[in-house]
Amino acid sequence: MKITQLNLWKIIATSFLLKLIKEILGVVKRNPLFFHSISCKNNGFLFTTPNITVALNKVEYISEIMMLNDTETYIKIMKNPINALTRRTRELCIKRKKNSLRIIL
16 A cells, blocks of 8 residues: 555644544543543433543532432432334324325425
């Protein structure tokens, strides 16, 4: 394979970016004021996104999570509603298809 000047620049840029990302992640992991976590998970329903690591201010993250304990604003549900919503959506799609109505997404 012949290495052109453009390919060489791509290799150099990629190498530089990978080193920079590793250095930034090292700083985030060593700093106690940051919280890092995987933000996107494949939930098997609508979204299939790759796992992405995010860094958050730990104090802000904890204060926002503590808001979930507010029982006047949030209620704890015992059953995950996703399966029922998925089933109902499929039923509606089938019903529309049988009625020859056009589904616009």
